[in-house]
Structure formats: C-alpha cells, structure tokens
Amino acid sequence: MLKIVSAVIGRDLKLAMRRQADIVSALFFFIIVVSLFPLGIGPEPDLLRKLAPGVLWVAALLATMLSLPRLFADDHRDGTLEQLALAPHPLGLVVTGKVIAHWLVSGLPLALIAPVLGIQFDLSADALLVLTGAILLGTPALSGIGAIGAALTLGLRGGGVLLSLLVLPLYIPVLIFGAGAVDATVTGLGGEGHLSLLAAITFASVGFAPWATAAALKIALE
Amino acid sequence: MKDRFNLYRFASPATFYPLAGTLIPYFAAISVIFGLAGLYLGMLVAPTDFQQGEGYRIIFIHVPASWMSMFIYLVMAFWAAIGLAFNTRLSGMMAQALAPTGALMAFLSLWTGALWGKPMWGAWWVWDARLTSELILLFLYIGYMALTAAIDDARRADKAGGLLLLVGVVNVPIIYFSVKWWNTLHQGSSVNLTKSSMAETMLWGMLLMAMCFWMYSIAVALMRVRTIMLERERNTDWVKAELGGQVAGGKK
Numbered sequence: 208m209l210k211i212v213s214a215v216i217g218r219d220l221k222l223a224m225r226r227q228a229d230i231v232s233a234l235f236f237f238i239i240v241v242s243l244f245p246l247g248i249g250p251e252p253d254l255l256r257k258l259a260p261g262v263l264w265v266a267a268l269l270a271t272m273l274s275l276p277r278l279f280a281d282d283h284r285d286g287t288l289e290q291l292a293l294a295p296h297p298l299g300l301v302v303t304g305k306v307i308a309h310w311l312v313s314g315l316p317l318a319l320i321a322p323v324l325g326i327q328f329d330l331s332a333d334a335l336l337v338l339t340g341a342i343l344l345g346t347p348a349l350s351g352i353g354a355i356g357a358a359l360t361l362g363l364r365g366g367g368v369l370l371s372l373l374v375l376p377l378y379i380p381v382l383i384f385g386a387g388a389v390d391a392t393v394t395g396l397g398g399e400g401h402l403s404l405l406a407a408i409t410f411a412s413v414g415f416a417p418w419a420t421a422a423a424l425k426i427a428l429e
Numbered sequence: 430m431k432d433r434f435n436l437y438r439f440a441s442p443a444t445f446y447p448l449a450g451t452l453i454p455y456f457a458a459i460s461v462i463f464g465l466a467g468l469y470l471g472m473l474v475a476p477t478d479f480q481q482g483e484g485y486r487i488i489f490i491h492v493p494a495s496w497m498s499m500f501i502y503l504v505m506a507f508w509a510a511i512g513l514a515f516n517t518r519l520s521g522m523m524a525q526a527l528a529p530t531g532a533l534m535a536f537l538s539l540w541t542g543a544l545w546g547k548p549m550w551g552a553w554w555v556w557d558a559r560l561t562s563e564l565i566l567l568f569l570y571i572g573y574m575a576l577t578a579a580i581d582d583a584r585r586a587d588k589a590g591g592l593l594l595l596v597g598v599v600n601v602p603i604i605y606f607s608v609k610w611w612n613t614l615h616q617g618s619s620v621n622l623t624k625s626s627m628a629e630t631m632l633w634g635m636l637l638m639a640m641c642f643w644m645y646s647i648a649v650a651l652m653r654v655r656t657i658m659l660e661r662e663r664n665t666d667w668v669k670a671e672l673g674g675q676v677a678g679g680k681k
Binding site: 363372377380404419422427 | 513565568569571572575576579580584585588589592593595596597600603604607608610611
C-alpha cells in the first residue's frame with residue numbers, strides 16, 4: 208500500500224523537478240501578492256502586523272489554487288490517468304500520493320518562504336514560528352480539498368475559474384484557523400487551540416478527500 | 430398484484446412528468462393559501478415589537494427564506510446521494526431543479542437581512558456568524574450551478590454536481606462552527622437579537638410563511654424539473670408523444 212503511494216509521489220516529484228518553472232512561478236505569485244499589500248495599505252508597522260496573518264494566508268490559498276488545475280490535467284491529457292484508474296490498486300491511494308506530492312511541491316515552499324515575508328510585516332519571532340507551523344499544518348488540507356475540485360473540473364472549459372469557485376468556500380475553515388493561530392499568538396492568547404483544529408482538519412481532509420477525488424475522477428473518465 | 434401502487438414507478442421521467450404536472454397546481458394553491466394566511470397574521474394581527482417597532486415584520490420573509498435556503502441544500506444533497514447510490518436519472522435532475530430556488534432563498538435571506546439590519550443594528554452588513562455562513566451557503570449554491578452548467582454531458586453534470594453537494598454538506602457544519610468561533614474571537618456578540626419570548630402570533634405567522642415558501646419551492650422545482658426532463662429526454666418517444674399531443678391540441 209505504501210509502495211504505491213511512494214511510487215506516485217516519486218513520479219510526480221520527478222515530473223515537477225523537470226519543470227521547475229511551475230513551482231517557482233507559484234512561489235513568486237505568493238511573494239508578489241504578499242508584497243503588494245503594504246504598497247496598497249501603507250507602511251505603518253502596527254497596521255501591517257495586524258494584517259499579516261490574514262494577508263499571508265489568503266495569498267497562500269490563492270497560490271495553492273494556481274497549481275491545482277495541473278494536478279490531474281497533464282495525466283489526463285496523455286492518458287496516464289486512465290491507466291492509473293485501470294490499475295489494480297485503489298485509485299484513492301494513487302490520489303493520496305498525488306496530493307502529498309502536490310503539497311511537497313506547492314505547500315512546503317510556501318511554508319519555507321512565509322517567515323521571510325512575515326519579517327516584512329514586522330511579526331515577532333513567536334508569531335513567525337506559529338505562522339510557519341500553521342502553514343505547514345494547513346496546506347496539506349488545501350491540497351486535499353483542492354484535489355476534489357481539480358478532479359471535478361477536469362477537462363472543462365473555464366476550469367480554472369470554476370475551480371476557485373468550488374474550492375475557495377471550502378477553504379474557509381483552514382483560513383480561519385490558520386490566520387487565527389497567528390493572530391492569537393500576536394495578541395498573547397496562544398495559538399495551540401487553533402493549531403490543533405487545523406491539524407484535525409488536515410488529517411480529516413488528507414484522509415477522506417482522496418477517496419472523494421477518486422470518485423470524481425471516475426466520473427470524469429467515464 | 431401488478432396494479433399495486435409502486436412509488437419506484439415514478440423514478441422514471443416518463444411517469445414522473447405527468448405526475449409532476451398534476452401536482453404543481455396543488456402545491457401552488459397551498460402555497461398561496463398559506464402565504465395569505467401568514468401575511469395576514471404577520472402584517473395585521475401580530476403585535477408591534479416593543480423594541481423594534483414595525484420594522485421587525487420583515488422577519489416573516491427573512492426567517493422562512495433562511496430556513497428554506499438551508500433545507501433545500503439538504504434536500505439537494507439527499508437527492509445527490511440517492512442519485513450516486515442507485516444511479517437514478519431523476520435524482521440529478523431534481524437536484525439541479527432545486528438549485529436556483531435554493532440560491533434565490535439564500536439571496537433573499539441576505540437581502541432582507543441587510544434591509545432589517547440597517548434600522549436595527551445601524552449597518553447593512555455585519556460579519557455575524559449567521560450572516561457569514563449564509564453568504565458562504567450562497568457561494569456553495571453558485572459553485573454547484575456553475576459546475577453543472579459547465580459540463581455538457583448531462584449524466585456527468587449530475588454525478589459531478591452530486592459529489593460536490595455531498596462534499597459541501599459535510600463541510601457546512603465545519604464552516605458554520607469555524608465562522609462562529611472566528612466571530613466570537615474577533616468581536617463580542619454585539620449583534621445578538623433579543624428574541625427572548627416571541628409572541629405566539631408572530632411564531633404562527635412565521636411558520637405559516639415557512640410553509641408557504643416550502644410549498645412554493647416544491648411547485649417551482651417541479652416546474653423546473655419538468656422542463657429539464659423534456660430537454661434531456663427530447664429524443665425519446667414519450668417526449669415526442671407529449672409534445673406532439675400539445676401541437677395537435679393547438680391545431681384544433
């Protein structure tokens with residue numbers, strides 16, 4: 208079981224490494240969107256400190272959205288997806304592998320760059336730590352829930368916009384608890400509660416979303 | 430034994446189409462009766478609220494619309510589950526027929542809420558947990574309709590939409606509680622409605638209006654599902670017979 212998952216992860220990572228521009232462009236999208244906010248609202252450190260969690264999280268949601276359409280589209284186009292669906296292993300496991308690979312390629316870099324951007328917003332060291340932890344914990348849920356949307360919109364015209372329409376409302380709990388964790392740390396309440404809930408959402412969605420995604424893929428491949 | 434009444438017979442569009450046609454006038458009539466009774470109770474009989482004056486009477490539209498917007502989503506998810514489990518054609522059509530009505534109810538609820546909020550709270554919009562989750566519900570309806578509209582193949586649209594509905598219905602409580610918690614953290618419960626003891630006539634008026642909205646939704650959904658059936662099954666004999674009969678009747 209683990210072998211299939213790790214094989215899919217390895218394959219997807221290798222494919223991603225061959226096309227590094229995709230990873231880098233999503234990452235730079237994240238950086239640029241976050242950097243636009245101080246320019247739009249002014250450089251007062253107090254204001255920025257207050258806005259930082261929300262801005263960073265919304266930008267993270269959008270950056271994750273950017274790379275979602277490609278999650279299945281390439282495999283669908285060259286027929287790999289049909290072969291994977293025909294394979295004897297449960298499709299859900301294959302999707303689990305793809306979700307993990309997607310997170311390694313899109314979520315993990317966001318978490319690594321987030322503290323640097325947090326410094327731009329004058330966040331304290333504690334808050335930076337919690338921010339990184341929250342993005343590390345929360346982005347797998349984004350990949351998992353997003354995979355459902357990517358599978359549902361597979362091969363449709365206007366898929367990208369449609370995908371955001373479907374997926375963004377479902378991202379709201381992650382946004383609330385992710386930004387809330389940092390917020391609570393900044394105000395001195397402690398973000399443990401938020402982080403626990405974020406972890407719960409992540410485990411639930413990474414556990415269940417691949418099976419819903421597999422069902423959606425089967426509908427799309429019919 | 431063969432003549433025994435069988436509910437499953439109506440799972441086929443060909444048999445459901447005439448049934449829906451006969452049922453629509455009844456539901457419409459019941460809706461009008463309940464609506465008139467509810468409006469009479471709500472607008473004329475129910476006492477003026479001692480805090481909110483006459484303005485509170487929008488409750489007779491607002492609360493039924495909110496209830497229906499949530500209820501219709503559940504009904505759609507129910508049909509989606511039936512459709513995915515038993516592979517019935519009608520279920521997906523029913524879910525699609527309900528969606529615009531549900532979205533309308535969510536919109537009405539937000540709209541009347543804004544009209545009500547302005548005189549009572551002094552703001553068109555506050556980020557109250559209930560308002561926010563109603564807004565998200567509207568987004569979910571719009572996402573569902575956009576997805577089914579984007580898929581040309583009707584069967585795939587039904588199934589994909591159904592799956593989205595089921596994912597959505599699992600998420601609705603999570604979204605609701607996260608929004609609620611977010612709200613209590615950010616601002617105190619400054620916008621609690623003082624609904625300590627509602628006068629009995631108010632409650633009855635609201636229930637009657639809710640019945641009116643409910644029956645209206647059924648009537649409209651049945652009308653819509655009839656057109657969807659005709660469109661989808663346009664190549665079948667029964668639709669040709671149905672439409673041919675109408676054309677022949679018109680010629681007479």
